[in-house]
Amino acid sequence: MSNDQSASAPGSRRERTRSSSADPPDDASIDIDGLELIYGDGTAAVRRVDMRVAEGEFFGFLGPNGAGKTTTIKVLATLLSPTAGEVRVNGFDVRTAPRDVRKSIGYMAQETSIDPELTAEENVRFACEAYGVPRGERDERTAELLDLVDLASVADKRSEEFSGGMKKRLDAATALVHRPPLVFLDEPTTGLDPQARNRLWEYFERLNERGTTIFLTTQYLEEADRLCERLAVILDGEIVADGSPADLKRQVGGDVLDIELQGDGDTSGRAVAIARDFEAFDDATVEETDAGISVTAETARQSGTDLLVALRDAGVIVTGFNIRAPTLDDVFLAITGERVDTDGEPAEVPS
Template sequence: MTDAIVANGVELTYADGTEAVRDINLHVPVGESFGFLGPNGAGKTTTIKTLVSLLRPTRGQITVNGYDIKTDPQAVRESIGYMAQETSVDPDLTARENIKFACETYGVPKAERTERIHDLLDLVDLADVANKAPKEFSGGMKKRLNVATVLVHEPPIVFLDEPTTGLDPRARIRLWKYFQEINEQGTTIFLTTQYLEEADQLCDRLSVIQEGEIVATDSPDDLKSKVGGDVLEIALEDPTEDRRTRAQRITRESELFAEGTIETTDEGISVVSEHARRAGTDLLVALRDEGFTMTGFDVRSPTLDDVFLALTGEPAGNKETTGEEPMEPPTEAEVVQ
């Protein structure tokens, strides 16, 4: 079996001593769509920048398309496409010129260029604004142009760093479609994301990363099943502690939810169970019969937060907001860098 990306024991410590990632091990087979899921500051960007040869790992080995990133970075660069988190297009050049420039930097033969540019403009639906400069584009359009510039040399692997962060839902779905298309054509995809939904849509497998370490690697479905099913949240009228505990007990006694996780929340209770969707109404009836009045009711799929909670026992807050980490030193270090 050929692996498109292999990483063994990769560590990266910045000059100021910050350990950005620790002991990263990856085996991504050719043609797979692989995701890195984690909150801000977890080390996703550091990992992807190391894989594309922008950062040199402090320890460990990485091969991409069979090339070692330390000894053969040039071959790695020629064989990959990399889209940074911040959209990277030249605002002064037209959409067509941006793609043409990318063709030139990757040495796409002149004879193929015209057709390639045409096809890429079509793929990202920018043919009608090909001669306009990105200055006039929306965020989603710029990102789409960026996608086109990354694909000019038909790279066997594409690295996408949070490809849809900050985009509206329509733009996001549109981008997902392109990524699915190129993946179906055989392109290996490595992407980072904060959204379980995105990982769910795009990835065959994903690693959950927390504070620089991989805590789990699995298919999206298996990861979600680790959460234990869908989440049912019920808000009660007058949610005193006593009433919430009683509601929790009633739920636990119900046969269907015996396997699930039932917790009290500020407003009422929260149930995680694979039966949450099917048996939700039964539970509501049971609670009503016990004299409860419900003011809110919501069933949803597990989110990144739920996966994190299930895997690590703590919420997936961004580093800056959890308050557990000493805040100031890393923040200052980042500003100085």
């Protein structure tokens, strides 16, 4: 360890935050100021990101594939060095004190990372040793974590025999051996069945209740909605929205009226024109969907039926409709212009 590092790491993080005037006044787990990351081939994966995550927060990081989510998380986990900007994790600079950052975070990569030749128990034990968990506590810690992720009964089985969900849970356990105050979860539930996903959600919630800050990226907006207190949306390497799920939904501007139509694109086109001219919806957003059209407006609930009548009068046949509160999917669509492909493949890793 260099003198530099030892000088910047006196005792615990809390002491440090208080002792230095250069630090943010409150306890920030993550403090990103002007982060830029440009790959060797000139691709700007992250253009300019400023972001704070408070201690104890359950934070969600959303964005379409290739928007810069994984790149940002890799910078925070010291796997990539920022091209520009200042990044502090648990009070430590990722550039000058990477080892202190590594000691203080848990990281669960997008791709499940376990040693398939070792048993569940050996995987967790290796992580204990890698993170310097004191010898006397390893047995207990290993047992406790395997219990937490419901793998105690298969502790002595080789992990290559596990299902995808079990492997993910084991991976999560190995990221927690040193009881890190901050955990990164990069698409932790991608590719899992709903039951396995629900189980992982419960673990993450329990973890967060114990005071752990969680930084989550996900393709599933339902997941973000259920788990996260605060969200940020990244698009083309820049943060384009930030707030609680409820805040973001409010920004969509009203309720959503989905209308299914009989006929082809022509019909939908006519319906879109009618909805746009519809007087009761002066602030409406109207879009064509696969089944018909979708109208978002403050007065969607009150005046929705009038629009249906207007459509019928114009000879457009309505085969179904639904009025609902906006979801994060609508938020995402409004912000990024893209629907999230929730049943798709794991996101591509920019490299």
